[in-house]
Amino acid sequence: xxxxxxxxxxxxxxxxxxxxxxxxxxxxxxxxxxxxxxxxxxxxxxxxxxxxxxxxxxxxxxxxxxxxxxxxxxxxxxxxxxxxxxxxxxxxxxxxxxxxxxxxxxxxxxxxxxx
Numbered sequence: 001x002x003x004x005x006x007x008x009x010x011x012x013x014x015x016x017x018x019x020x021x022x023x024x025x026x027x028x029x030x031x032x033x034x035x036x037x038x039x040x041x042x043x044x045x046x047x048x049x050x051x052x053x054x055x056x057x058x059x060x061x062x063x064x065x066x067x068x069x070x071x072x073x074x075x076x077x078x079x080x081x082x083x084x085x086x087x088x089x090x091x092x093x094x095x096x097x098x099x100x101x102x103x104x105x106x107x108x109x110x111x112x113x114x115x
Contacts, residue, residue, distance in 0.1 A: 005104050009096045016089040023086050026074060033073075036066045046070055 003011075036044050043062075045055045048070040059065060074082075100108065 005096075005100050006107060009093075009100060009104075009108055012089065012092040012096045016086075016093045019082075019086040019089040022082055026079065026082055029072075030074075033068050036068075044068075 045059050045067045047067050
């Protein structure tokens with residue numbers, strides 16, 4: 001059974017919105033760490049890494065010091081996968097939009113189009 005074109009467009013638009021949110025979350029996380037490093041690198045540490053020499057006591061023994069949990073830091077591959085997914089979802093929205101009839105396009109809000 002063929003899915004209603006407007007429902008299909010709505011579905012791929014929702015998927016694009018989700019992919020966009022993931023990129024924004026990733027960006028906010030990376031920018032947040034960058035901001036902490038810029039503000040005061042002497043009061044910042046990284047947890048869950050193997051170091052030959054550890055952080056000094058004035059950093060590692062302070063409760064509540066800003067830190068990065070290395071297990072949550074995205075790899076370059078994870079960043080790339082997130083971006084590729086965004087591009088694929090954008091293409092799906094564009095392709096689906098172009099496959100809509102004129103009547104269906106008139107029904108769908110033009111604010112959702114990606115050209």
